[in-house]
Amino acid sequence: MESRFLTKAQVAEELNINGDAQLYALIRRGEIRHIKVGGRGVQRIERTELEKYILLAYEETARWIEPRPTT
Numbered sequence: 001m002e003s004r005f006l007t008k009a010q011v012a013e014e015l016n017i018n019g020d021a022q023l024y025a026l027i028r029r030g031e032i033r034h035i036k037v038g039g040r041g042v043q044r045i046e047r048t049e050l051e052k053y054i055l056l057a058y059e060e061t062a063r064w065i066e067p068r069p070t071t
Contacts, residue, residue: 005035005044014050026053 006014011032012023026032033049036042 002047005037005046006050008043008045011045011050015054031056 008020008023012019015023017023023032027034027043027045032045032053034043034045037044
């Protein structure tokens with residue numbers, strides 16, 4: 001069974017990005033929603049939120065490509 005919540009390291013691996021700095025920027029800009037768990041404020045990202053981010057990234061990429069045809 002897949003875990004509902006992912007660590008920052010797991011999300012960075014899924015997105016194939018360079019760890020904390022890039023992911024922190026996405027979180028800080030509100031592009032990926034997260035929650036803080038416990039007194040230390042450990043950040044977790046729900047799998048569904050990651051999937052929403054990916055879907056929006058595809059849509060944004062398509063809008064960017066549309067006025068720039070390759071042929």
